[in-house]
Amino acid sequence: MAMRTVTFLPSYRKIEVARGTTILDAAQRAGLNMNVVCGGQGKCGKCIVFIQSGKAEFDSQKYGRFFSEEELQKGACLACETLVQGDLHVIIPENTLIQEQKILVAGQENPIELRPSVKKYYVELLPPTLSDPSPDLSRLLWGIQKSGGPVAEKMYAPLEVLREIPSVLRHSDWKVTATIALVPGGYRLIDLQENDTSKRVYGAAVDLGSTTIVVYLWDLLSGRTVSVASNYNRQISCGEDILARVNYARKNGLSRLQALAAESINQALTSASNTAGIDREDIYEVVVAGNTVMTHILLGIDPAYMIAEPYVPVVRRALSVAAGRIGITCNPNGGLFAFPAVSDFIGGDIIADILACHMAERDEISLLIDIGTNFEVVLGNKEWMFSCAGAAGPALEGGEVLFGMRANPGAIEKLTIDPDTLDPRYSTINGIKPRGICGSGLIDLLAELLTACVIDRTGRINTTIDNPRIRKTGHFPEYVVAWADETDIRKDIVITENDIKNLIMSKASVHAACVTLMKQAGVTHTEISTIYFAGAFGNYLDKKNATTIGLIPEIGFDQIKNIGNGAVAGANIALINRRARKTLDEIAYKIAYIELNAESSFMDEYTSSTFLPHTDLSLFPNVQKMLDACRIRKG
């Protein structure tokens, strides 16, 4: 096989690969994780690299749409579609590396009481004698009990550990470290190591998303996070969304998808372990929160029956399995705990959100909203809970909007509009020249256009305004957010009336879902103590603007909270505190699931919500005051 050397800049990392290897594969083998949302299919245009020197094969005609002329002249190509021919020097722009992606890794930072289900005990035993010939296992378990561990009779050793005991005890001169995990059935001796390794006991909390995977690595002795890592979900190569992946599984079997899920987690675990400088064998427990389909796939359970009527998951309860059994590489006897689900639509990620915001522990009523391509809403308190889910449409994630984009570098994420000049001020992710607008930017844009009276409450652009930013060049009237020369894409970035219509439809779905649950529970917006936003979308959202456009019911702005990546925050809690874990099935069973399509009131609520903020302004008294003030000001 002809081997070629690829040198990646600016890090000067070198790797030898066979001729014909893609640059993406070469980079991955060199330990450089690229941003490949589509899983390396040449679809997302995220894995841009520049060939500085050497021969490579790339069809710049076919993929030209992803690049400006200038970029193509500089040797731009897609790493996933470029084949190494000769020795290469390849420049990877910072934004192409996945570390630079704005994956939400920070969960809620409230301190969690440290009660892990895995503990290590260092014990020094007296060797057996003729007068004390008790068996190795008893001797060990008594030693553990004396060192503060569980009662000897309540501990047990699985066969694989039992078989190790006699040699480990004797090789270590009877000085060993035992790892005990609390599992259903008792305290399980999951590892026995020579000498004192009691300081090395780690666990991982995993947010298993359809797009990205986030891992928090915890020191279970000190109760501190030691590192965080993220990875894209490599299943993307089998389908961009859940539906596509389940269909892939129906056609090709589940094993590849299962292996890709495990591999994606393993890569994140490796990277988190490397960052923290720990041995992966010292990770004794992995806690995973994911949606119901992702969890089924990871566990190798057929998700097929969830995507067609009557939408039935195989299992909803929490599951504990041997991590190695499903291909997760941590300690060979390490366990994996998967969050329970309510239904196929309300999965373990939402249960984790609930755990993270503590809404199931309080008397006050809270509303939890998790928005992505789909949205999930939960309303309730420690006594009762209602939930529902729906398709928000892709608008809030930047889809179906001309210059919409995901929260990647170059996305406008914050924006204000000067009410007099109508000029915007914006900031972009990573502070580079704008390439588009992401969800939080779009919400800002909508609210600012409304309060600047550029649009009316139906979303129509007032084309009578005499301002170069308001124009009609194509089918629809539009507002120019950024002029071509200030952008990275050399084009005017605009928002059209059609974009605005799509955005309003999306926000109306979310609002109508909230109101449907409130009606179901007989609760008015004044009774809601807190609205929690979970997920990346909520985290960067301007609370006031979200209320102004009527994405959510109006309550005090200070009552709106972002819990960030609630899935990983909840997984963190369940990892660190086994008592919290015990409540999960109870929470899941408590939550009633409301099928929105079966609720006639939902459509009415939806229609009423397709105004900014709503047909009934009395539900948004503060927004009304603000709009009145703006109108007066504008004359």
Next chain:
Amino acid sequence: MAMRTVTFLPSYRKIEVARGTTILDAAQRAGLNMNVVCGGQGKCGKCIVFIQSGKAEFDSQKYGRFFSEEELQKGACLACETLVQGDLHVIIPENTLIQEQKILVAGQENPIELRPSVKKYYVELLPPTLSDPSPDLSRLLWGIQKSGGPVAEKMYAPLEVLREIPSVLRHSDWKVTATIALVPGGYRLIDLQENDTSKRVYGAAVDLGSTTIVVYLWDLLSGRTVSVASNYNRQISCGEDILARVNYARKNGLSRLQALAAESINQALTSASNTAGIDREDIYEVVVAGNTVMTHILLGIDPAYMIAEPYVPVVRRALSVAAGRIGITCNPNGGLFAFPAVSDFIGGDIIADILACHMAERDEISLLIDIGTNFEVVLGNKEWMFSCAGAAGPALEGGEVLFGMRANPGAIEKLTIDPDTLDPRYSTINGIKPRGICGSGLIDLLAELLTACVIDRTGRINTTIDNPRIRKTGHFPEYVVAWADETDIRKDIVITENDIKNLIMSKASVHAACVTLMKQAGVTHTEISTIYFAGAFGNYLDKKNATTIGLIPEIGFDQIKNIGNGAVAGANIALINRRARKTLDEIAYKIAYIELNAESSFMDEYTSSTFLPHTDLSLFPNVQKMLDACRIRKG
């Protein structure tokens, strides 16, 4: 490969084998289990066959000692040492087949309350609908609960079964049979089958002996034995006794011995399943009682530390493992339960004896004696128990006795002597001409020689008696049990004074052990309500003669009971009644182990016991009366 046809007579079973295959292998493949005590090493001479026609290779010089001239002329050879050359017709004498061996398979036949830990439930479920979209697992578990099974929340499904659920439910049109096993940690769903298979639920109780394996197959629905099978322990090819096998493991690793133990059990399971006409996949549980070393080896746990000071087992508690994990082929999710042990010398087989004779459930004091090459003695009641073990020497099993032999066909097993003519009457195993004397026959012989005044209480033969049966041809005086022409071996079968000495030493060890335990507990022979004999030896033993020679303390003959194969009888109870199983660890922990070598009184007792029946005749008042009567009668 050149293939040859071997036809076995009288069954006319045919098998095609490669030229050069041993006749033993050919017979095994034809489903004919031969008696190969040595494991096929040409050492035991048990696998005698006769070549009726055809060409075979056998060294009749080397193995001539196993045959009479007449046999050799008839084409006798050892199946394990004979290679197939041409097409063959081979006669297998009945005695060569293992079914004909006197392996003790009958355990205690008391009815056992039926409370198995594995149950099947046939359930017909309503398919999910939009208004009832509960998950497959919940639907199934609720169905099981409604059909009289455990509470749904207390049941759980391991991953391998969980993965099967959706397809089995749908393929069977929601009519399925679930198998639930009670395990530590709850009720485990171990199997899910289409349609109604609830009548097919079986379990196996196994006596894992160092020499032989006995399997009882039970119908767990009706609580009846459906078949019984036995097999020699194929580990014999790695060493005849426990010590040799542990040394083999130290040298070569444990894996071969482990695999041979599993294979030996598997063969017996197959043969029992075939007899009963059941599918081995319908065996859901296997309960194994074996000595501590055998149990360690079967579980793949190193037994090395048990054969040298300070004699430490790795584990003594009862263990539940996945049967497939250690190579036992039953249902893929079937469980294996291994009896606990007290020490390296008092193993699961003795705990099974205790369960079988119910001595741990009674107020009255019992004495349990299990005699083989080694012996184990347990004294106690439901409050307390003492145990000890020792080497009886091989005499009681027919070793170290000139014409002693194991309980194989042709062994004299019962014997009386006419006090006037001194002629014996005897019966042999299978009623064929005698080839030697086995343990029970030797006990009879000793007692009868004593009461006929042929020997005195020290075991010396009275050579002054004028009778052709009493003579001195070699080193020692001897008594002729059978004249050459009435035997199968064409030699006089005799017992020598030296044989008698060895027998007395063996019986003295057992008696001294009993007395040592009694002294330890402060119990006299009058306080013992029952003496139980366990094992093959005890089963064929004449109680009166055993007392007469002082093998055991004298109590009423009707207080002496044979429990037969107590190991399998105890395993049966534990299989059929899970409550009994729960008491085992408690029993094992209750038993104090007395190290005889550390008890100074043991040697004194031993010396006192080297008389027939004992130096102190007042301990044997009935024997004394009888001996007095004999002496008077003889003048």
